[in-house]
Amino acid sequence: PNVKLVTSDNEEFVVDFRIAKMSVTVSRLMEAMNMSETDDASLLSNSIPLPNVTKAVMARVIEWCEKHKNDEPKEEKENDKRGRTTHVVSDWDKEFLKNDEFGRLCQLMGAANYLEIKGLFNDISQTIANMIHGKKSDEIAEMFNIHCDLTEAEKKEIRKKTAWCED
Amino acid sequence: FSMSASLDGLPLELSCRIIVYLPLIDRLSLRICCSALEKAVAASDLFLPTANRRITIDRSVPGDVRVTFGGICESSEEIRLHADTLSNLCHLRRRIGSKIYARELYIERNEVIDARVDNVIADFVQGCEVETVLIGLFGDPSPNFRDFLLQNVDKRFDMSLTETILDEEFLRSLQHPSEIEFRSPTFTISTGLFLHMVTRGDTLIRTPITIKSIDEIHEIVKNFSEKLEDEQNVDFGVDPLAFKEFKMNMAGKKEWRRDDGYGSDYGETWAFEHVRVREQPESENLRIELFNAFGLIRTVTL
Numbered sequence: 001p002n003v004k005l006v007t008s009d010n011e012e013f014v015v016d017f018r019i020a021k022m023s024v025t026v027s028r029l030m031e032a033m034n035m036s037e038t039d040d041a042s043l044l045s046n047s048i049p050l051p052n053v054t055k056a057v058m059a060r061v062i063e064w065c066e067k068h069k070n071d072e073p074k075e076e077k078e079n080d081k082r083g084r085t086t087h088v089v090s091d092w093d094k095e096f097l098k099n100d101e102f103g104r105l106c107q108l109m110g111a112a113n114y115l116e117i118k119g120l121f122n123d124i125s126q127t128i129a130n131m132i133h134g135k136k137s138d139e140i141a142e143m144f145n146i147h148c149d150l151t152e153a154e155k156k157e158i159r160k161k162t163a164w165c166e167d
Numbered sequence: 168f169s170m171s172a173s174l175d176g177l178p179l180e181l182s183c184r185i186i187v188y189l190p191l192i193d194r195l196s197l198r199i200c201c202s203a204l205e206k207a208v209a210a211s212d213l214f215l216p217t218a219n220r221r222i223t224i225d226r227s228v229p230g231d232v233r234v235t236f237g238g239i240c241e242s243s244e245e246i247r248l249h250a251d252t253l254s255n256l257c258h259l260r261r262r263i264g265s266k267i268y269a270r271e272l273y274i275e276r277n278e279v280i281d282a283r284v285d286n287v288i289a290d291f292v293q294g295c296e297v298e299t300v301l302i303g304l305f306g307d308p309s310p311n312f313r314d315f316l317l318q319n320v321d322k323r324f325d326m327s328l329t330e331t332i333l334d335e336e337f338l339r340s341l342q343h344p345s346e347i348e349f350r351s352p353t354f355t356i357s358t359g360l361f362l363h364m365v366t367r368g369d370t371l372i373r374t375p376i377t378i379k380s381i382d383e384i385h386e387i388v389k390n391f392s393e394k395l396e397d398e399q400n401v402d403f404g405v406d407p408l409a410f411k412e413f414k415m416n417m418a419g420k421k422e423w424r425r426d427d428g429y430g431s432d433y434g435e436t437w438a439f440e441h442v443r444v445r446e447q448p449e450s451e452n453l454r455i456e457l458f459n460a461f462g463l464i465r466t467v468t469l
Contacts, residue, residue: 087188102174106177109181110181113180113181121184125181125184125185125187125188126188128174128185129185129186129188129189129193130188132174132185132189132193132196132197133189133190133193134193135193135196136196137196137197137198137199137200140174140196140197140200141200141201144173144174144175145173146173146174146175146200146201146204147175147201148200148201149201149202150199150201150202150205154202155199158198158199158205159195159199
């Protein structure tokens with residue numbers, strides 16, 4: 001059975017029921033609209049409006065979901081022994097996200113957050129974290145177009161406040 | 168909806184989710200990029216990079232909470248957080264689902280009762296993942312703090328409560344007396360009982376028992392006296408009411424007051440190496456022998 005999803009720019013996507021169910025948000029909406037896998041009529045007569053997702057972003061989300069639709073539910077160990085959250089991004093996912101500019105990654109992350117697709121959301125968060133990792137503050141600012149609104153005195157104060165956690 | 172193409176323009180809840188994947192050194196770099204990221208990093212969970220550290224929270228200044236990270240035996244650096252900052256940290260951490268990690272958490276609480284700060288501390292501790300929590304209490308716990316203590320007597324982590332607790336109703340409300348011991352103080356105190364929760368792995372003989380009435384002393388002590396060996400200490404668990412009654416009974420007995428130059432406070436009676444209590448075969452009285460490091464120093468008959 002298929003489900004119709006309609007984006008903010010009125011583009012209709014017809015996706016497999018399993019793919020639709022990968023989004024917690026869509027699942028809830030289908031439930032609210034009494035749409036079930038065994039009731040073809042309900043699926044045909046209804047479409048799910050997704051006003052927070054554009055056509056371009058939706059296409060990317062569906063591509064990711066197609067790849068992961070048969071995945072076993074993952075029991076992620078969210079925190080390692082040192083208290084840091086870890087998430088392993090698969091090779092396919094790395095390839096999938098590697099050509100996205102930061103702006104597109106943000107849009108995709110926003111969509112994954114809105115649609116509540118945890119796996120995609122974690123993939124993107126970890127990918128952006130990897131982009132930041134190992135860089136100095138001025139390099140981060142340059143890479144992400146950040147305008148620094150802190151004065152030198154404020155920076156000094158922040159450094160002083162965080163001195164306790166520097167070994 | 169629009170999503171900023173700049174890292175500092177991301178909604179806080181999204182930037183926090185990125186930050187949790189970053190090690191400490193990257194977070195520090197991010198923090199001085201701009202004020203938005205400074206706030207985002209501050210809102211993320213605290214990441215303690217070194218094992219064997221402890222956090223000390225001291226609320227000696229109302230409205231302020233002093234948090235210390237450091238090893239137990241080394242001098243610690245400290246950071247003072249306002250209670251509001253800690254409160255916001257708790258709130259955001261809950262939303263994001265992250266935790267604070269530490270080997271040991273030590274909370275020192277003075278007699279200035281500030282329920283709001285107390286509540287924030289309880290909330291903060293709940294969100295911590297720690298192996299050991301040590302809580303020093305002077306005065307009565309506020310309701311939330313009391314709830315916190317009650318919720319954690321199930322040994323979610325090793326927890327010790329030390330110092331004086333005045334609220335006997337609170338002591339009675341603890342539902343797992345087998346996990347709590349009211350220990351004899353080792354120095355002069357004027358009031359109250361020392362309360363310790365037993366850490367994991369204690370042997371049977373050290374497992375405390377709660378004596379709910381003076382009558383029970385006879386039976387329990389009999390069992391103990393059979394198991395006791397020389398040089399073995401027994402820590403008595405006494406229900407506060409029974410203890411109070413016991414204390415009143417004993418107050419009139421001169422032999423329970425020490426007169427050997429070490430002071431005369433009633434509490435010092437308990438400053439012996441161990442107390443052995445035996446039933447007298449010829450009567451219903453109890454014979455209590457008090458030992459210090461050099462051996463038997465006093466015998467009392469009840």
